[in-house]
Amino acid sequence: MRLTRAMESSDEAVRPRLAPHVRMVYNAARGEYALLSPELVLVINATGAAIVELCDAQRTVAEISAELRSRYDQVADGDVQRFVADLVTKHGMEIEHG
Amino acid sequence: MDKPYGLLAELTYSCPLQCAYCSNPLQLDDYRDELSTEEWQRVFAEAADLGVLQLHLSGGEPLQRRDIVDLVQSANQLGLYTNLITSGLGLSTRRAEQLRNAGLDHVQLSIQADDQALSDQIAVTTSFERKQVAARLIKQLGWPLTLNVVLHRQNIDRIGGMLDMAVAMEADRIELANTQYAGWAGLNQAELLPTRDQLERAEAVVRAARERLGNRMEIIYVIPDYYSKYPKPCMDGWASRQFTVVPNGEALPCPAAHEVARGLDLPPASVREHSLEWIWEKAPLFQQFRGDAWMPDPCRSCERKEIDFGGCRCQAFALTGDAARTDPVCHLSPDHGLVEAAVAAANDPMRPQHGPLIPRQQVGRTKRTTTSTQGRTARTPVPLSPTILKG
Numbered sequence: 210m211r212l213t214r215a216m217e218s219s220d221e222a223v224r225p226r227l228a229p230h231v232r233m234v235y236n237a238a239r240g241e242y243a244l245l246s247p248e249l250v251l252v253i254n255a256t257g258a259a260i261v262e263l264c265d266a267q268r269t270v271a272e273i274s275a276e277l278r279s280r281y282d283q284v285a286d287g288d289v290q291r292f293v294a295d296l297v298t299k300h301g302m303e304i305e306h307g
Numbered sequence: 308m309d310k311p312y313g314l315l316a317e318l319t320y321s322c323p324l325q326c327a328y329c330s331n332p333l334q335l336d337d338y339r340d341e342l343s344t345e346e347w348q349r350v351f352a353e354a355a356d357l358g359v360l361q362l363h364l365s366g367g368e369p370l371q372r373r374d375i376v377d378l379v380q381s382a383n384q385l386g387l388y389t390n391l392i393t394s395g396l397g398l399s400t401r402r403a404e405q406l407r408n409a410g411l412d413h414v415q416l417s418i419q420a421d422d423q424a425l426s427d428q429i430a431v432t433t434s435f436e437r438k439q440v441a442a443r444l445i446k447q448l449g450w451p452l453t454l455n456v457v458l459h460r461q462n463i464d465r466i467g468g469m470l471d472m473a474v475a476m477e478a479d480r481i482e483l484a485n486t487q488y489a490g491w492a493g494l495n496q497a498e499l500l501p502t503r504d505q506l507e508r509a510e511a512v513v514r515a516a517r518e519r520l521g522n523r524m525e526i527i528y529v530i531p532d533y534y535s536k537y538p539k540p541c542m543d544g545w546a547s548r549q550f551t552v553v554p555n556g557e558a559l560p561c562p563a564a565h566e567v568a569r570g571l572d573l574p575p576a577s578v579r580e581h582s583l584e585w586i587w588e589k590a591p592l593f594q595q596f597r598g599d600a601w602m603p604d605p606c607r608s609c610e611r612k613e614i615d616f617g618g619c620r621c622q623a624f625a626l627t628g629d630a631a632r633t634d635p636v637c638h639l640s641p642d643h644g645l646v647e648a649a650v651a652a653a654n655d656p657m658r659p660q661h662g663p664l665i666p667r668q669q670v671g672r673t674k675r676t677t678t679s680t681q682g683r684t685a686r687t688p689v690p691l692s693p694t695i696l697k698g
Binding site (some may be wrong): 228300 | 361413415453525527
């Protein structure tokens with residue numbers, strides 16, 4: 210198993226998790242979720258928050274998508290992957306292969 | 308008006324270091340009547356209510372506050388993301404464990420150089436070894452390690468060595484930011500501004516390190532704005548995203564705005580007298596340069612005014628005496644000659660490579676319960692502070 214911050218495209222088998230210094234909060238004053246690190250405030254919507262909660266380094270991207278489909282009506286193909294890849298680029302998330 | 312996302316709490320200006328690049332104000336004694344534990348806790352609670360998400364605990368050296376663990380704990384309970392910006396001095400194993408248990412999210416450790424003699428010389432304090440110990444401790448306790456290096460004429464040539472040291476420390480991130488010339492750094496600008504050759508070499512080293520290290524370590528590199536065509540989008544605009552509360556409770560729209568606040572002759576916006584909500588929304592100091600109505604030309608008619616917001620108000624004030632002028636860094640500024648002259652002086656082949664730096668003054672802390680010993684406290688050598696201004 211190797212740990213990387215580089216997302217390999219079209220790989221649904223990777224297991225994402227928040228980077229160690231990143232924390233998700235719900236901010237009542239703003240009524241929104243955000244991912245926080247010293248240099249990053251990334252406001253995310255409720256679906257994004259649901260994805261992040263499932264990113265536990267155990268589930269694969271494919272499993273997270275399946276889980277979300279069981280909860281929500283509209284989860285397009287590639288949604289989770291794009292969301293994760295974007296966060297990986299911003300150093301907010303890390304992924305494990307294999 | 309947006310709500311602020313970040314609060315920089317400068318808990319004390321006391322610091323064991325005396326770095327000449329410090330952005331703390333020159334009049335350090337004006338800030339010795341520090342907020343109490345309870346006052347800071349109230350400020351944090353008001354900040355959270357206002358929508359603040361990130362709390363940066365800085366100084367001076369925030370570990371000089373004996374209540375630092377309590378402060379972190381309070382902030383954590385409010386749901387704030389807590390970031391300690393420290394020299395590492397005062398981070399004993401016990402203190403670090405307490406901070407970890409209190410929920411501290413992140414530690415940023417300042418580094419002066421990779422060479423012990425140079426590091427201790429820049430810090431004007433024997434501190435290099437203690438920083439090595441602090442770095443190990445931070446990793447051992449499971450925090451990610453971010454190193455902050457303020458770059459300047461006297462250490463920028465060692466950037467490769469500093470990157471190697473960061474790798475050896477297993478740092479997750481390193482910020483290599485050239486000095487912003489505020490406070491003590493403003494006083495020392497001529498001895499801190501690197502040459503063009505130094506910058507070119509440094510950039511090449513950073514490029515190579517990024518290629519070599521890939522994603523193993525995040526490298527942030529910030530050039531001195533004196534060498535850029537446009538000014539930095541300072542603070543993303545005046546009183547727009549974040550603000551600072553300094554040790555005596557004055558709130559400032561940016562961490563270097565002490566002198567601007569005095570120069571504008573506006574009433575101080577003190578958390579001892581006003582709520583944070585009032586300060587953010589109503590304080591004259593916070594409204595002064597908000598938006599773009601204050602802008603003179605060339606900013607007013609510039610298509611970039613939403614990109615760089617006229618640059619840094621503090622830099623405009625420091626260089627021209629008028630905080631409302633275009634940041635002289637901008638090549639369109641009528642005052643750009645001031646910056647060109649500084650750059651020319653830095654690159655003058657006839658000047659000595661290194662001259663003397665003026666160390667940041669040491670500052671004592673006022674113990675509010677023992678005012679009778681104030682005079683003595685003031686003469687007690689207490690340490691110093693590396694505060695970094697983010698670009």
